[in-house]
Amino acid sequence: MKVNILIVGGGISGLSIAYTLAKRGIKDILVVDANYIGSGSTGRCATGIRASFTSEEHVVLMKNSIELWKKLSQPEELGKYGLQFDQGGYVWIASKEESVELFKKLVNLHNSLGVPTRVVSPEELKELVPPIRADEAKAALHDPTAGKSYVFDTLHAYIKACKELGVRIMTFTPVRKLVAGGGKVKAAVTDKGSIEADTFIVAAGSGSKKLMESIGVDIPLKNLPRHIMITEAFKPAFKPLVIDWDAGGAPYIVQTKEGNFIIAREIEEEPEQPLGSVRIDFLPKVVSAMAKWFPWIKRIRVLRYWIGYYVTSPDHHPIYGPVDEYENIYLACGYSGHGYMLAPVTGKIITEWLLDGRPSIPQAERLTLRRFKEGRLIEEFAIVG
Known part of the structure; x- marks a missing residue:
């Protein structure tokens, strides 16, 4: 051929x-x-x-x-076949003062390149993510241009x-x-x-x-295994993907359009481990990290857990x-x-x-x-x- x-x-x-x-x-x-x-x-x-x-x-x-994602989601492009881009934003939470200072530097970089991120207070964080317990947050970096697709x-x-x-x-x-x-x-x-x-x-x-x-x-x-899970579905709770910048393994949580929560956290892995390997310590580690901000996740059911590769340079x-x-x-x-x-x-x-x-x-x-x-x-x- x-x-x-x-x-x-x-x-x-x-x-x-x-x-x-x-x-x-x-x-x-x-x-x-x-x-x-x-x-x-x-x-x-x-x-x-x-x-x-x-x-x-x-x-x-x-x-x-991101500009291309927005264009592709239009009806005259791939939107007519079902591609969606939900621009709900990202929130990076800082619980240390040095991280807040880093966020300020990153905002300067982002803004200079045309990305309108900003540092928000714990009160503003609560407005962006209503179910969060924000009392331990010093501040957060909000990226309003970010989002998710399916x-x-x-x-x-x-x-x-x-x-x-x-x-x-x-x-x-x-x-x-x-x-x-x-x-x-x-x-x-x-x-x-x-x-x-x-x-x-x-x-x-x-x-x-x-x-x-x-x-x-x-x-x-190098192929580095990464672990992720999805929970049962709930009514819409918040739009941004939320990441704890200062927690080990950078845990994050995001809600899908069907209402399920995807929750992930990096845990120590050796490169090139087979994707079939199951880490029974993953679930308590990821849940304990995000429960600091969302105590209610300890009571919800996990539907599925899987592993994928970060193919890293x-x-x-x-x-x-x-x-x-x-x-x-x-x-x-x-x-x-x-x-x-x-x-x-x-x-x-x-x-x-x-x-x-x-x-x-x-x-x-x-x-x-x-x-x-x-x-x-x-x-x-x-x-x-």
């Missing part, structure tokens, strides 16, 4: 790239996935979307991505739109290796035969590292764009837990790299694989939610 563009990875990043390319008029695009669509990190995420990061690169990328609605919308634009999607087609020669990637070897392409895009999440190793390119990625920023070794392959991976929220801007960046020679967002050019060889790592501290 021979195609124009082969995208390896059928999560939200791969679909966003395929959709954006097809909207620009590109034909003969094939997306392949080793399992079903959204079977990797996409289908296991909490779907938060925010620009309140600590690096310029993330803030600018996510400011652009993963399976979003995947369905992208699949529907991609197919209508002529994109082909092959599921249960694992790519075992890439074949290269003469400075170009020639083919992808799958269980169903080889696929040749003019251009290859690797958006395979946790599988990206092994795939690139098959052509001698090392991507510094050394500096917790995505790895975008071309690689030095081959002229016709591009990377979109290493999001460190933020691939879902970045997906629309990922599609824009990779499409512009292919069709225009460079992305229109200059910060994206700082995020190629080359930065690790040159020691240009970019710090990011807000790597949850």
Whole structure:
């Protein structure tokens, strides 16, 4: 089989790239996935979307991505297929004075880049999140531009739109290796035969590292397990996603459109642990952390608990764009837990790299694989939610 563009990875990043390319008029695009669509990190995420990061690169990328989320949710775009963007905001709670001072610095950064965050008092926090017990809060950082989407609605919308634009999607087609020669990637070897392409895009999440190793390119990625749970449903209680900045493991809680609460917290894990591992200490740890602010969560029932990977890069920023070794392959991976929220801007960046020679967002050019060889790592501290 021979195609124009082969995208390896059928999560939200791969679909966003395929959709954006097809909207620009590109034909003969094939997306392949080793399992079903959204079977990797996409289908296991909490779907938060925010620009309140600590690096310029993330803030600018996510400011652009949020604008695209809003556009995509309109009826003339993917909204007609069910994609929604609920702009309910984010709230980061500080219980230490030094965190309040950090929030003030972050607000200056955000505001300078066009993101209208602000530091709010405990009284204002209570107005934003009425059920919270805010007496131990010193202040909070409020990001009103943030929000959430709904993963399976979003995947369905992208699949529907991609197919209508002529994109082909092959599921249960694992790519075992890439074949290269003469400075170009020639083919992808799958269980169903080889696929040749003019251009290859690797958006395979946790599988990206092994795939690139098959052509001698090392991507510094680690798969870090993260745990999450969902509760029984209640009437709407609050809109923002709420994160405790000062608690160990950065616990957070958000309510879905159906009324369930998604609650998560980082707990100590070794990289590359299998996703099937169950940590019985997770539930009491996450509940005890959030019960400080919401005492009533100790009395609600948990419906489901699952594990997903944060596919992390050394500096917790995505790895975008071309690689030095081959002229016709591009990377979109290493999001460190933020691939879902970045997906629309990922599609824009990779499409512009292919069709225009460079992305229109200059910060994206700082995020190629080359930065690790040159020691240009970019710090990011807000790597949850």
